[in-house]
Amino acid sequence: MRGAVAVSTDRVVIVGGGPGGYEAAHVAAQLGARVTVVDRDGVGGSAVLTDCVPSKTLIATAEVMSDLSGAAELGVVFQDDEGDAATSIRVDLARVNQRVKQLAADQSEDIARRLAKDGVDVVEAVGRLDGPGRVVARAADGSEQVIEGDAVLVATGAAPRTLPTAQPDGERILTWEQVYDLTEVPTELVVVGSGVTGAEFASAYLNLGIPVTLVSSRDRVLPGEDADAAAVLEDVLRRRGMTVLSKSRMESVTRHGDTVRVALTDGRTVEASHCILALGSVPNTAGMGLEEAGVILKDSGFVNVDRVSRTSARGVYAAGDCTGVLMLASVAAMQGRIAMWHFLGDTVHPLDLKKVSSNVFTAPEIATVGWSQEAVDAGEMQAEVVMLPLSGNPRAKMQGVRDGFVKLLCRPGTGIVVGGVVVGPRASELIHPVSVAVAESLTADQLAQAFTVYPSMSGSLAEAARRLHRF
Numbered sequence: 001m002r003g004a005v006a007v008s009t010d011r012v013v014i015v016g017g018g019p020g021g022y023e024a025a026h027v028a029a030q031l032g033a034r035v036t037v038v039d040r041d042g043v044g045g046s047a048v049l050t051d052c053v054p055s056k057t058l059i060a061t062a063e064v065m066s067d068l069s070g071a072a073e074l075g076v077v078f079q080d081d082e083g084d085a086a087t088s089i090r091v092d093l094a095r096v097n098q099r100v101k102q103l104a105a106d107q108s109e110d111i112a113r114r115l116a117k118d119g120v121d122v123v124e125a126v127g128r129l130d131g132p133g134r135v136v137a138r139a140a141d142g143s144e145q146v147i148e149g150d151a152v153l154v155a156t157g158a159a160p161r162t163l164p165t166a167q168p169d170g171e172r173i174l175t176w177e178q179v180y181d182l183t184e185v186p187t188e189l190v191v192v193g194s195g196v197t198g199a200e201f202a203s204a205y206l207n208l209g210i211p212v213t214l215v216s217s218r219d220r221v222l223p224g225e226d227a228d229a230a231a232v233l234e235d236v237l238r239r240r241g242m243t244v245l246s247k248s249r250m251e252s253v254t255r256h257g258d259t260v261r262v263a264l265t266d267g268r269t270v271e272a273s274h275c276i277l278a279l280g281s282v283p284n285t286a287g288m289g290l291e292e293a294g295v296i297l298k299d300s301g302f303v304n305v306d307r308v309s310r311t312s313a314r315g316v317y318a319a320g321d322c323t324g325v326l327m328l329a330s331v332a333a334m335q336g337r338i339a340m341w342h343f344l345g346d347t348v349h350p351l352d353l354k355k356v357s358s359n360v361f362t363a364p365e366i367a368t369v370g371w372s373q374e375a376v377d378a379g380e381m382q383a384e385v386v387m388l389p390l391s392g393n394p395r396a397k398m399q400g401v402r403d404g405f406v407k408l409l410c411r412p413g414t415g416i417v418v419g420g421v422v423v424g425p426r427a428s429e430l431i432h433p434v435s436v437a438v439a440e441s442l443t444a445d446q447l448a449q450a451f452t453v454y455p456s457m458s459g460s461l462a463e464a465a466r467r468l469h470r471f
Contacts, residue, residue, distance in 0.1 A: 156285065
């Protein structure tokens, strides 16, 4: 019968219900396998419950606040009940966080319903391997069951990294998973760590009207991102009032009553009402019996996998943050799908990180795909580069946007687009045509000849592509 799925005798056990786990479960079920997901915290994992969905929901509120701050330039004037001009806009953080947690819970329930519809069994327990084809699921009441599988996928994610000298208390010293329990607006906030997570929270809380100090051990914000993009963001953050302490390494974070004190290695101290630790992640792989099952772990504890998500143990795959490949929900989901396509004999394309698009949800956003300017400058890839500021874009002028740019990289001779960067509002949406071009090896001419709406931000992408025609 057309559309029917052949019944398979394959049994798949997935440990972890985040994007790597639940997307793998959907693929395996679609291909006819019997699927069991062992999950301890609620399907959706940290991406849905404590990370991506909550943080981007918080950032959505911050974006509204940011837009309102520039409303007067566009001719929008706010008045109070007496008709006088409003002098300030405030955020109700308790209501914001209530909405954040509700949306996360709703998303988790949606995923659970989809898994049930696909016939996937979900076991609420902590899973560990007992050999390459056996998973022991330990429930909250201490009871255990053994689940046999022809294939096992480890998708247990990662947790916020902490230090002995900087321990979170869940009240004043917080990891990024704990900020949603705040009910009062911090009077001052210190964010330690200037990577993606640190930059996103620092930008969000700044736009919510909170004084923010960002402690960065590197010479600039977002050291792993495009240097031009990072420079634009840091300039915007400083103009909006953020204090950025570059080349400043944190030594300790301590609480003194209602004050948090951040000590730096050079002897300086920074005091605030709250501190967010954004010190990176550690994989949730300890005590899982992985090495005993023949799974090789890296020195940092991450699971070593190849481009089709295989580990060193036969029949054991891994996906998501526990592999440390690239900590994005989209990558975790693709790793999980690839694992099941590979195990169940469907068409599979190995993971290609040069086709992954990513976004930093700051204000402005920073989106990237493909080869980087840094790689070109280092001689790793030959490419011609064109960068256009958004300040010359007509739609940007209408919306009062002055900061940001589009950048395209293409191969000399062939003109094939191999990378791109977008900095500006909704860069996460604007990067998609560049991502398609990179994935499908389109030329700059082909990208330029596709129609864009006038006026639109995407018009700058077409213009940049046209400027690459001579190459």
